[in-house]
Amino acid sequence: MKIRSPIVSVLGHVDHGKTTLLDYVRGSTVADREAGGITQHIGATEIPIDTINKICGNFIARLSIKDTIPGLFFIDTPGHAAFTSLRKRGGALADLAILIVDINEGFKPQTYEAINILKMYKTPFIVVANKIDRIFGWEVHEGASFMESFKQQAPVVQTELDLKVYDLVGKLHEEGFQSERFDRVNDFSSQISIIPICAKSGEGIVELIAMLLGLAQEYLTEQLEIHEDAPAKGTVLEVKEETGLGVTVDSIIYDGVIRDGDEIALMDTNNLVKTKIRSILRPLPLEEMRDSKKKFKKVDEVVAAAGIKITAPNLDDVVSGSPLRVLSDEEDAEAELLKELEDITVDTDDEGLFVKADTLGSLEAVVHLLKEMDIPIRSAEIGDVSKRDVIDASIAKDENIEHGVIIAFNVKVHPKAENDLSNSGVKLFAGDVIYQITEDYEAWVQERKE
Ligand code: GTP
Ligand code: NA
Ligand code: MG
Numbered sequence: 001m002k003i004r005s006p007i008v009s010v011l012g013h014v015d016h017g018k019t020t021l022l023d024y025v026r027g028s029t030v031a032d033r034e035a036g037g038i039t040q041h042i043g044a045t046e047i048p049i050d051t052i053n054k055i056c057g058n059f060i061a062r063l064s065i066k067d068t069i070p071g072l073f074f075i076d077t078p079g080h081a082a083f084t085s086l087r088k089r090g091g092a093l094a095d096l097a098i099l100i101v102d103i104n105e106g107f108k109p110q111t112y113e114a115i116n117i118l119k120m121y122k123t124p125f126i127v128v129a130n131k132i133d134r135i136f137g138w139e140v141h142e143g144a145s146f147m148e149s150f151k152q153q154a155p156v157v158q159t160e161l162d163l164k165v166y167d168l169v170g171k172l173h174e175e176g177f178q179s180e181r182f183d184r185v186n187d188f189s190s191q192i193s194i195i196p197i198c199a200k201s202g203e204g205i206v207e208l209i210a211m212l213l214g215l216a217q218e219y220l221t222e223q224l225e226i227h228e229d230a231p232a233k234g235t236v237l238e239v240k241e242e243t244g245l246g247v248t249v250d251s252i253i254y255d256g257v258i259r260d261g262d263e264i265a266l267m268d269t270n271n272l273v274k275t276k277i278r279s280i281l282r283p284l285p286l287e288e289m290r291d292s293k294k295k296f297k298k299v300d301e302v303v304a305a306a307g308i309k310i311t312a313p314n315l316d317d318v319v320s321g322s323p324l325r326v327l328s329d330e331e332d333a334e335a336e337l338l339k340e341l342e343d344i345t346v347d348t349d350d351e352g353l354f355v356k357a358d359t360l361g362s363l364e365a366v367v368h369l370l371k372e373m374d375i376p377i378r379s380a381e382i383g384d385v386s387k388r389d390v391i392d393a394s395i396a397k398d399e400n401i402e403h404g405v406i407i408a409f410n411v412k413v414h415p416k417a418e419n420d421l422s423n424s425g426v427k428l429f430a431g432d433v434i435y436q437i438t439e440d441y442e443a444w445v446q447e448r449k450e
Contacts, residue, residue, distance in 0.1 A: 001225040001227075002226050002228050003068060003069055003070065003224045004073075004224050004225075004226045004254070004255075004304050005069055005070050005224075005305050006069060006072060006073065006096055006212070006220055006224055007073045007075060007093060007094050007096075007254065008072055008073065008074050008075070008094065008095065008096045008097065008098060008212060009074075009075045009092070009093075009094035009098070009123075010022060010074060010076050010077065010097070010100060011077055011098070011099055011100070011114040011117075011118070012098075012099055012100035012101060012110065012111060012114060013101070013105075013108035013109070013110040013111045013114075014108075014110060015102070016100045016101055016105070016108075016111075016130060016131075017100055017102065017131060017199040018077065018100050020199040020200060021098075021100060021128070021199040021205075022045055022074055022076050023199075024199050024200070025047060025074070025205065025209070026045055026047060026051075044073065044074070044075050044076075044237070044250075044283075044307030045074045045076070046071055046072075046073050046074075046283075046305075046306070046307065047071050047072045047073075047074065048070065048071040049069065049070055049071045051071075052071065052072060052209055055205070055206065055209060068217060069213070069216055069217065069224065072209070072212060072213070073305045073307070075093075075094065075252070075307075092118075092121035092122075093235050094121075094123050095123075095124075095216070095220050095223060095224065096123065096124055096125065096126070096212060096215060096216065096220070097114075097118055097123045097124070097126075098125065098127075098128050098208070098212075099111070099118065099125050099126070099128070100127075100128045100130050101127060101130065101168060102130055103129040103130060103132055103134075103161075103164045103165070103168070103196065104134050104135065104164070106167055106168065106171065107168075107171045109433045109436060110433065112175075112433075113435060115175050116369075116434070119176075120368055120369075124215065124219065125192065126182075126193050126194075126208070126211055126212065127168060127172065127179060127193070127195070128194075128196075128197050128204075128208060129164065129165060129168060129194055129195065129197065130197055130199050131198060131199070131200075132196045132197065132198050132203065132204070133201055135160055135161055135164070136160065137153075137154055137156065137157040138153060138157055138161075139152060139154075139157075140201045141201070141203060142201050142202060142203075143201065143202040143203070143205075144201075144202075144203050145203075145206045145207055146195065146204035146207050147207070149203045149204075150196075161196060162181070165194055165196065168194055169194065172192060172194075177192050178190060178191045178192065179191055179193070179194055180192075180193070181193075181195075182194060182195045182207060182211060188214075188218065189219070193211055195207055226254075226255050226256065226303070226304045227255060227256055228256070228257060229256075229257060230255065230256040231257070231258075231262075231325065231327070232253045232255065232256035232257055232262075232302075232304065232324070232325070232326045233253070233254060233255040233256055233323070233324070233326075234251045234252055234253040234254060234258070234304075234323070234324040234325075235251060235252050235322070235323060235324065236249045236250070236251045236266060236318060236319070236320055236321065236322040236323075236324055237250045237252060237307075237320060238250040238320055239315060239316075239318050239319070239320060242311075246311060246315075247315040247316050248281075248309050248310060248311050248315065249266070249310050249312075249315055249318055249324070250307070251307070251308060251309075251310060251324050252305065252306070253302060253303075253304045253305065253306045253308060253324075254304050254305055255304045256303075256304055256326065257301055257302070257303050257304075257326075258277070258280065258301065258302050258308070259277075259280075259300060259326075260277055260279060260280055260300045261276065261277055262276070262326045262327075263275070263277075263326070264276075264310075264312070264324055264327060265324070265325050265327050265333055265337055266315075266318045266322045266323070266324050267318065267322040267323065267340075267341055267360065268317035268318055268319060268322075269317070269381060270341075271341075272334060272337055272338060272341075273315070273317065273318055274314075274327070275312040275313055275315065276312060277310055277311075277312050278311045278312050278313070279310075279311045280298070280299050280302055280308050280309075280310060281296035281297065281298055281299070281308060281309040281310075281311070282296060282297050282298075282299045282302060282306065282307075282308050282309075283296055283297075283309075284296075284297060310324075319359060319360050319382050320359035320361070321359040321360030321361035321362070321364075322360055323337055325337060348377045348378060348379055349376040350378075351376055351378060351396070351400065351403055352375070352376030352377045352378040352396075352403055353370075353375065353376070353377060353378060353393070353396070353403050353404075353406070353407060354377075354378055354379050354389055354393045354396070354406045354407070355367060355377055355381070355406075355407045355408075355409075356381055356382070356383060356384065356385050356389060356406060356407070356408045356409070356411050357380075357381075357382060357408075357409040357410060357411060358382065358409065358410035359410075360382060362409050362410055363380055363381070363382055363409075366380075366434055366437075366438075369434060369435070369438055370438065373442070375441075376403075378392075378396060378403065383411065384411045384412045384413065385406055385411060385412070385413040385414060385417055385421070385428070385430075386414050386416075386417055387414065387416050387420055389406055389417065390406070390417050390420040390421050390424055390426055391420070391424075393406050393424070393426040394420075394424040394425070394426050397424070397425060397426055402445060402448070404425065404426045404427060405426065405427045405428075405429065405441065406427070406428050406429070406430075407429050407437055407441065408428060408429065408430040408431075408437075409430075409431070409432070409434055409437060410432050411430075413428065413430070427444065429444075
């Protein structure tokens with residue numbers, strides 16, 4: 001059995017430093033080149049173990065961590081949602097997550113959103129308290145470990161840092177997690193480590209990487225075993241048009257092997273899509289998948305874990321978050337995918353409200369949350385709010401006002417539906433923070449009762 005690199009997702013509120021952290025690790029400057037400094041797309045970067053050893057070799061040697069895994073496979077997510085498209089059947093695509101929090105700003109709406117999703121998928125995570133250089137009086141020590149740099153700070157600065165860390169401990173406690181600064185953790189299976197870092201100077205990054213390696217090797221080895229010869233399983237991160245290539249899908253392969261010319265199955269909003277791979281493009285190691293076409297290399301086959309771009313006919317309607325399967329034993333794979341689609345979209349009630357979301361994963365997350373709250377769902381679909389949705393909700397409203405509701409996550413109202421919506425009396429709860437939408441809905445229900 002071969003061991004693949006653990007998939008590590010970096011999550012957190014807008015501008016808390018996700019991309020900068022990965023930039024430091026790969027020694028590039030993707031963040032500087034982004035339009036408006038905002039991550040628009042999900043990126044994936046593979047860091048080989050050799051590079052990791054170069055960054056923190058001594059440190060790893062001292063901790064006697066064996067390098068049995070081939071590397072770390074990082075996924076950067078935009079601050080404004082999207083972790084939810086990183087799904088696979090029955091859970092998160094990520095084996096581990098880094099929840100990054102600006103130590104000076106603390107928890108923000110998207111921090112809570114990330115925590116809710118990590119809880120839902122039961123993903124183990126490490127909290128990174130970023131931007132320690134902004135703590136008043138902090139003296140930067142480029143590339144130093146946190147402990148090394150911390151020792152050299154003035155006592156008031158050390159105290160200030162600890163106060164801020166304890167603030168995070170408190171917030172995590174409210175969310176049901178025990179946590180400590182990493183060097184004070186005595187049980188890694190029950191306590192979450194908080195690692196103070198500066199993504200710009202690299203302070204603390206050796207400890208972060210060492211911690212990720214340690215956790216992966218301690219708790220994940222079985223989960224990381226792959227079937228090298230089995231047909232690939234993957235998840236679609238993004239569907240996009242590329243000049244000269246047509247519609248392509250960026251996807252993460254987490255098990256098996258995928259080859260040029262393979263038959264694959266994916267999903268559009270309601271159906272299975274079958275197609276034949278025209279080409280597989282792989283980013284060079286340490287490069288961002290979304291960075292540039294020039295940095296892709298055409299390959300004949302890829303073994304998990306890998307981030308690849310696939311070109312093939314009929315990809316136009318495939319949705320983000322769709323599973324991807326190589327079809328070898330066709331019937332099995334097809335049945336499995338259809339069951340999966342059913343689980344997410346058809347498992348609805350005779351009466352209830354209407355849900356729209358942008359990706360299969362976000363739809364799943366919204367449906368999951370509403371079900372936990374015992375809110376009945378009449379229909380759950382991917383896509384913008386359409387005229388049809390408004391009409392359906394308006395009919396439901398005549399029977400029960402609380403069902404004349406559309407919950408819209410990360411989608412727009414179709415221009416043609418706007419008029420109908422304002423005339424229909426259908427309530428729209430829209431936004432890009434799931435729990436905010438559901439809270440607003442609950443408040444409205446409460447208000448109506450009073
Ligand atoms: P989105 O992808 O838009 O959600 O943001 P992000 O979380 O990827 O944050 P990004 O890496 O783009 O960083 C946001 C800003 O914070 C940039 O201007 C970074 O230079 C700055 N920044 C990130 N980390 C640090 C840090 O450790 N110290 C300081 N001083 N600035 C930082
Ligand atoms: Na940013
Ligand atoms: Mg970013």
